[in-house]
Amino acid sequence: MEIIRTDIMGVCTLALNRPAVYNSFNKSMALQLQGHLDDCSADPAVRVIVITGMGKAFCAGQDLAEATDPDGPGLETIVRDHYNPIILKIRTIEKPVIAAVNGVAAGAGANIALACDITIAKESASFIQAFSKIGLIPDSGGTFFLPRLIGMQKALALMMTGDKVSAVEAEKLNMIYKVVEDDSFMEEIKTFTEKLALMPTKGLGLSKRAVNLGLFNSLEDQLDMEVIIQVEAGLTEDFTEGVDAFLQKRTPIFKGK
Helix, strand or coil: CCEEEEEECCEEEEEECCHHHCCCECHHHHHHHHHHHHHHHHCCCCCEEEEEECCCCCECCECHHHHCCCCCCHHHHHHHHHHHHHHHHHHHCCCCEEEEECCEEECHHHHHHHHCCEEEEECCCEEECHHHHHCCCCCCCHHHHHHHHHCHHHHHHHHHHCCEEEHHHHHHCCCCCEEECHHHHHHHHHHHHHHHHCCCHHHHHHHHHHHHHHCCCCHHHHHHHHHHHHHHHHCCHHHHHHHHHHHHCCCCCCCCC
16 A cells, blocks of 8 residues: 555544655555545544655655656646646645645645644654756645745745755744644644544634635625624534533534534
């Protein structure tokens, strides 16, 4: 299996599993990840999704042996059919999707991490927009997300130079949410995702929807959309439970409904 799925207490971890090639993507792994994301989206028992890598790397991007194979799928198919659906699924699944970056994240691997809702990285991890080193442009949403995260000039500089960014520097640039010491990384991911899994999943997903829409809306349109989404949130069982728990001065028990 090129994706290892583990489900514990509402948290589904999808681990990229081609460690011998630093978890670089081929067609099989890309399609498997798409399928697992679809399954996680539809499964009410899954409250949080984590994407990480097996071994030393998070993901080194595209397996160039496949990309340059005359009998392979070719760049258009790789970008359009392998990567683009992954990015769209990550952004449209109305559940938290967390990137647990355990090592180098390069090329498409870096941009998949940055497309996630929250990215947490080991202190020893790094991010590289490696595309310019082989004459390509950033794909997998890189030209969309990176400028929004760190600004156009810094984004273009990293895209053009292909310079490596340490996890510590990535946090300072606001490229990622948090950097964690290597020794405490797994415990931090476990604690953080288990906390999210106990929260009102529908509400979290609706917050994600609102933020996605806010990337394009005017202020007036966004305010109107907040009304619509807030009303939808107010119809959830978790809203009722949250209000009841507040009034009763107890800890709420959210069911993600």
